[in-house]
Amino acid sequence: MQKTGAQILVDSLLAEGVDTIFGYPGGVVLPIYDVLYDSELRHILTRHEQGAAHAADGYARASGKPGVCLATSGPGATNLVTGIANAYMDSVPMVAITGQVATPLLGRDSFQEADITGITLPITKHNFLVKDPKDIARTVREAFYIATSGRPGPVLIDMPKDVSAGMTEHLDPGPVQLPGYRFNKEPNPEQVARAVRAIEESERPVIYAGGGVVSGGAHGELLELAEMLLMPVATTMMGLGGFPGNHPLSVGMLGMHGSKYANYAISECDLLIGVGVRFDDRVTSKLEEFAPGATIMHIDIDPAEIGKNMGVDIPVVGEVRLALRQIIDRLKPRVASQWRDKITVWKKEHPLNFEENGHIKPQEVVREICNVTQSNARITTEVGQHQMFTAQYYTFTKPRTFISSGGLGTMGFGFPAAIGVQVACPDETVIDIAGDGSIQMNIQELATAVNYNLPVKIAIVNNGFLGMVRQWQELFYNRRYSYTELDNPDFVKLAEAYGAVGIRVNKKSELRSALEAALAVNKPVVLDIPVEREENVYPMVAPGEPIHKMLG
Amino acid sequence: MLHTLTVLVENSPGVLARVAGLFSRRGYNIDSLAVGRTEDPEVSRMTIVVDGDDRVLEQVTKQLHKLVDVIKINDITADEYVDRELVLIKVNADHSQRVEVIQICDVFRARIVDMGRKTLTLECTGNHGKINALEETLRPYGIKELVRTGKIAMVRGTKNTGYQDIGTKEEN
Numbered sequence: 102m103q104k105t106g107a108q109i110l111v112d113s114l115l116a117e118g119v120d121t122i123f124g125y126p127g128g129v130v131l132p133i134y135d136v137l138y139d140s141e142l143r144h145i146l147t148r149h150e151q152g153a154a155h156a157a158d159g160y161a162r163a164s165g166k167p168g169v170c171l172a173t174s175g176p177g178a179t180n181l182v183t184g185i186a187n188a189y190m191d192s193v194p195m196v197a198i199t200g201q202v203a204t205p206l207l208g209r210d211s212f213q214e215a216d217i218t219g220i221t222l223p224i225t226k227h228n229f230l231v232k233d234p235k236d237i238a239r240t241v242r243e244a245f246y247i248a249t250s251g252r253p254g255p256v257l258i259d260m261p262k263d264v265s266a267g268m269t270e271h272l273d274p275g276p277v278q279l280p281g282y283r284f285n286k287e288p289n290p291e292q293v294a295r296a297v298r299a300i301e302e303s304e305r306p307v308i309y310a311g312g313g314v315v316s317g318g319a320h321g322e323l324l325e326l327a328e329m330l331l332m333p334v335a336t337t338m339m340g341l342g343g344f345p346g347n348h349p350l351s352v353g354m355l356g357m358h359g360s361k362y363a364n365y366a367i368s369e370c371d372l373l374i375g376v377g378v379r380f381d382d383r384v385t386s387k388l389e390e391f392a393p394g395a396t397i398m399h400i401d402i403d404p405a406e407i408g409k410n411m412g413v414d415i416p417v418v419g420e421v422r423l424a425l426r427q428i429i430d431r432l433k434p435r436v437a438s439q440w441r442d443k444i445t446v447w448k449k450e451h452p453l454n455f456e457e458n459g460h461i462k463p464q465e466v467v468r469e470i471c472n473v474t475q476s477n478a479r480i481t482t483e484v485g486q487h488q489m490f491t492a493q494y495y496t497f498t499k500p501r502t503f504i505s506s507g508g509l510g511t512m513g514f515g516f517p518a519a520i521g522v523q524v525a526c527p528d529e530t531v532i533d534i535a536g537d538g539s540i541q542m543n544i545q546e547l548a549t550a551v552n553y554n555l556p557v558k559i560a561i562v563n564n565g566f567l568g569m570v571r572q573w574q575e576l577f578y579n580r581r582y583s584y585t586e587l588d589n590p591d592f593v594k595l596a597e598a599y600g601a602v603g604i605r606v607n608k609k610s611e612l613r614s615a616l617e618a619a620l621a622v623n624k625p626v627v628l629d630i631p632v633e634r635e636e637n638v639y640p641m642v643a644p645g646e647p648i649h650k651m652l653g
Numbered sequence: 654m655l656h657t658l659t660v661l662v663e664n665s666p667g668v669l670a671r672v673a674g675l676f677s678r679r680g681y682n683i684d685s686l687a688v689g690r691t692e693d694p695e696v697s698r699m700t701i702v703v704d705g706d707d708r709v710l711e712q713v714t715k716q717l718h719k720l721v722d723v724i725k726i727n728d729i730t731a732d733e734y735v736d737r738e739l740v741l742i743k744v745n746a747d748h749s750q751r752v753e754v755i756q757i758c759d760v761f762r763a764r765i766v767d768m769g770r771k772t773l774t775l776e777c778t779g780n781h782g783k784i785n786a787l788e789e790t791l792r793p794y795g796i797k798e799l800v801r802t803g804k805i806a807m808v809r810g811t812k813n814t815g816y817q818d819i820g821t822k823e824e825n
Contacts, residue, residue, distance in 0.1 A: 281724040405715035
């Protein structure tokens with residue numbers, strides 16, 4: 102039977118198990134939107150294409166399934182770019198579909214033409230420009246295969262209008278054949294054997310767990326390995342939730358704003374076991390003094406990560422879940438008790454803390470949210486101080502419950518991502534912990550949340566500053582607060598104007614009841630929480646310093 | 654140190670941009686790059702000369718492998734291989750100099766492919782060093798125009814770095 106390219110596209114998405122896409126219509130995607138008009142495929146209309154990309158990203162991070170977004174050519178496509186780059190940096194499986202001008206108009210600077218495959222070359226795992234309707238079904242299959250297998254990442258499909266409008270036979274593309282695309286699932290047994298020996302010989306081992314544990318579903322194996330040898334586990338921000346934050350072996354987050362005891366443990370260990378990590382500069386700071394005396398083991402699906410930033414003694418390339426399982430199966434249990442005692446002492450001597458006073462402290466907001474939800478919510482964040490406070494003071498116990506922009510550090514990510522999370526998890530509590538700066542970068546998505554009755558809660562930790570930049574100006578630029586103070590709108594009225602609920606928390610004593618009230622409403626709620634204006638995120642490793650030298 | 658990589662890629666649009674873009678954004682230096690199709694019209698072969706130490710080369714190779722269009726990479730630097738560059742040189746050669754230039758041509762086994770009133774155009778193939786030597790020898794006469802290709806290379810003997818043994822999917 103002959104179908105239009107657009108029909109084949111939508112049918113192919115359904116065949117890949119897609120239930121929801123996030124998008125925004127426009128000229129060259131009219132054939133696709135005409136099919137969506139009466140399709141069973143659910144389409145969420147955002148108010149900006151960036152919102153659609155982040156929503157697809159949040160959906161993917163919460164569900165583990167690939168997120169899908171759709172935009173028109175030119176400005177629609179370029180508006181997706183930040184969202185695609187964000188997904189690329191955090192290895193999130195995403196398929197972005199863009200319309201393109203008709204093939205005869207390509208390359209002529211036509212109306213709303215942008216070379217989106219060229220633009221997204223460095224920020225996609227792969228991308229396609231489909232030039233023939235016959236290629237659509239195969240391209241969609243390949244795109245989903247590439248996005249979700251190996252190290253996940255975003256894939257873009259650019260589809261000219263005449264391709265989506267053209268008619269052809271819809272043939273099943275069959276299994277994927279990509280001779281140039283391969284990845285190691287199974288780790289090399291010799292590497293595993295070396296890893297086992299190193300663990301057995303070490304006296305002061307530390308696990309450094311990252312986003313790969315969460316996306317690779319290896320949290321169970323990680324817990325098993327840690328408990329087997331009573332090894333302390335430090336997680337990166339992306340790894341939060343990959344190991345229960347309330348577990349006695351957890352030393353919390355490491356790195357620039359990590360806990361002192363995590364950074365001390367890393368600095369004094371004799372074996373560092375990196376699992377699904379990439380030795381990012383926000384974690385390692387001064388590389389030469391990162392785990393200086395330790396044997397470095399690195400377990401990752403992506404061979405290119407081995408040795409990219411840090412010299413590695415024992416590489417284990419493969420799926421982290423399989424690699425951990427094989428290590429566990431060969432390992433003899435043994436406990437490094439002296440080491441464990443040392444860490445317990447550090448934990449007692451250098452706890453995470455802040456001074457309370459009459460004002461609401463941002464840390465208290467996060468702690469209260471954690472208490473009220475009993476760690477049983479999906480938390481998204483924007484980027485900045487509130488994000489670091491959330492990483493420090495919310496206890497994440499389950500994977501995929503902390504959803505935040507790590508690698509790219511995208512302000513404006515958290516709220517649209519929360520919309521995607523709520524779509525993926527309709528029965529769960531979803532809270533975007535936001536800053537007053539970040540929230541205004543995608544605040545238009547309040548209309549989307551209200552429109553689809555997605556009861557996302559936004560807690561604006563409002564200090565009237567771009568807080569993290571202000572903190573750096575305070576510490577490193579002699580308190581010259583250049584363009585970091587914000588004159589904000591009335592967030593409560595703004596929420597109400599969009600048809601959401603707005604609540605202002607005026608005093609410390611109202612904080613808990615306001616949070617409870619917000620959670621009780623089955624509607625989107627904006628909580629405006631004015632906090633101490635010049636609170637800083639501590640501990641902190643100043644740029645270029647080794648991670649054991651911490652301020653605060 | 655200079656390394657010679659032979660890279661088999663899908664002959665798809667944009668593949669050169671993907672490879673070149675990878676080098677520039679990750680800060681690797683391409684010394685030369687030559688690309689053309691192989692015995693299989695669906696597959697192109699790039700010969701890339703890269704400057705870098707072993708660590709850089711390891712990263713280059715691994716990052717190239719991540720490109721979906723890249724099928725196979727061989728670092729043949731340590732192998733015995735044949736390599737060639739091609740150069741076309743238009744050199745000043747009036748009556749008084751013409752004989753000398755033709756003699757130089759003979760020494761380098763270059764060929765004269767065109768002749769103007771005051772110039773000769775030579776074609777020469779050879780490895781990097783030979784082409785450099787020819788260029789230096791002709792420089793005093795006045796080189797009007799010069800164009801040279803990147804290096805292409807093939808391993809000697811029966812060892813195959815082509816597309817046929819792709820079934821093994823070995824990564825070098």
